[in-house]
Amino acid sequence: ETVLTQSPAILSLSPGERATLSCRASQSVGAYLAWYQQKPGQAPRLLIYDASNRATGIPVRFSGSGSGTDFALTISTLEPEDSAVYYCHQRINWPLTFGGGTKVEIK
């Protein structure tokens, strides 16, 4: 099973700051990695697919990078509405897996 390890578990930053979230895979997932944002009571929302492609309607402040086993999600300028849990997900190795999540708190 491909284990996805996300760090940090919690990120507490102020509005306007830059956030960098990490996702490390236990084996290569190529570029088949996605990032999701989830707010309480809502389904996960796709932000980034295939490592670096922004999904439809996602603000440009969200960007993804990486390939193989090391990936990052960057939020260039934090907005109050970015407070959420962020998950990475790989869809190339069975079983499909998700990371444990990074909670982003806005001070």
Added chain:
Amino acid sequence: QVQLVESGGGVVQPGGSLRLSCAASGFIFSSRGMHWLRQAPGKGPEWVAYVRYDGSSKYYADSVKGRFTMSRDNSKSTTSLQMNSLKSEDTSIYYCAVLEGATTAWGRGTLVTVSS
């Protein structure tokens, strides 16, 4: 616009069965593999099952293998998840989803509670 609508959730006793359904629209259903995922209260998402676009291949998470069966009906653009021998740890919101890069979409989910 891709739309996925799940139904069939509810409260069931341990050892019981439940059948979830998902109605799809807004894309060519017969050309896409479909997934079921779930999320237990306070936990992250967990992949559960997959069926290939033509139904010829299916994959299951170890946690549900032998108990859950996924199927699809391309003539009706629907997919189903038959869940048997349910356990308390199956309590979750269940989502159907397409997970194919730019064509990625999740439904709103349906809640399954396994409790006596």
